[in-house]
Amino acid sequence: MQIVARLATDGTILDITGDIDLAHSPAMRKALLEEIREKKTHKVFLNLEKVRYIDSSGIASLVEGLKASRDMGSRLILFGLSKTVREVMELSRLQKIFEIHDSEAQALGS
């Protein structure tokens, strides 16, 4: 899994590539919490277009990121969810808890 950070006009986009599973979710959790808590980024956009798989540990990291962003008064915005990632979100019944957009353009305009 690879994580690349890009600056957007009012926040940071984290481009994630690969599988977010037990082996790699700790790295995503660290990057996400660093962006939210330490860098105090107002809007963190998570680009999941190139994520082929996410497991429950990945979802747990996203929930932790969401809670941290609420604590900090910032926003965590997801976009580009694949069918596989959407299914897992639906199974977790978390699709309405997260701010989710189809594309980067929609996410940036939100």
Added chain:
Amino acid sequence: MRGGRPIKSTNAGRGKGQPKSQMLLKLELKSNPEALCLVRAAIERAAEVLQFPDTDTRAIVRSVDEALANVMRHAYRGRAGLPIEISCHKLDSATTKEHHAGMEVILQDQGLALDPAKLKGRALDDIRPGGLGLHFINQSMDEVEFSRKKGKNQLRMVKYLVPAPQQAGSQGE
């Protein structure tokens, strides 16, 4: 989506009442999270060979992955290099109670005995990290059965291959 049954805990392994099966795949691996992607790829191919639709293939892959992650995290408490066996069987439609062919996956580990009372997963209304793996397995598979035998944990999961309904007005060839 089918499934959604809670995990049944038994002290028995495969018994006389179990449907006939044919071994498709056997994997022996160590409790290293880096191995998960390899297992997912192998299970995905096995489900495709049995002609499961994409949604069911993803459900099987997800369940095996979550079950393996649970073994690594809970039964082996995160210790690497400990043995896990996965066997994958094709179930014969004539012998299953559902009268559908299917796929059975059995995971075995030599880790700590799990408390059946903790095999329920958490309520989804409680929004917090963790506790979702068992819920995913229960929602994704048709049968889920946990047993402890001769110092080994065994998790048996079954997904049935339900024939697609015939489209109205379709012409046979």
